Amino acid sequence: MKKIQQRIRPWLINNFALPSDVVLELPRITLIGQIHAYIENHKGLIVFTDKELKLRTTKGYVQITGSSFVLKTMLPEEILLEGTINDVRFIPD
Numbered sequence: 001m002k003k004i005q006q007r008i009r010p011w012l013i014n015n016f017a018l019p020s021d022v023v024l025e026l027p028r029i030t031l032i033g034q035i036h037a038y039i040e041n042h043k044g045l046i047v048f049t050d051k052e053l054k055l056r057t058t059k060g061y062v063q064i065t066g067s068s069f070v071l072k073t074m075l076p077e078e079i080l081l082e083g084t085i086n087d088v089r090f091i092p093d
Helices: 002-016
Strands: 028-032 036-040 044-048 052-057 060-075 078-092
Touching: 028 078, 044 060, 052 078
Parallel strands: none
Antiparallel strands: 028 036, 036 078, 044 052, 052 060, 060 078
């Protein structure tokens, strides 16, 4: 079943013009300068402090570090983070 999905997903992206982040279940991260990060398609909050945000994704984790972090919006699959962002990392599972 997994092999079929691996073959179908690229075909869906190319033939139906579907966004790759949605079809491949990847997180979409939008940074606005160094002060805002909007993260979509995450699977849950793991760590939140005023210096670190760590989210689970289907392929591992997204870790954002910096200072003065505040969660402005938190929805089931979306987060808006405000603060000074220094680093964004993808940590494989």
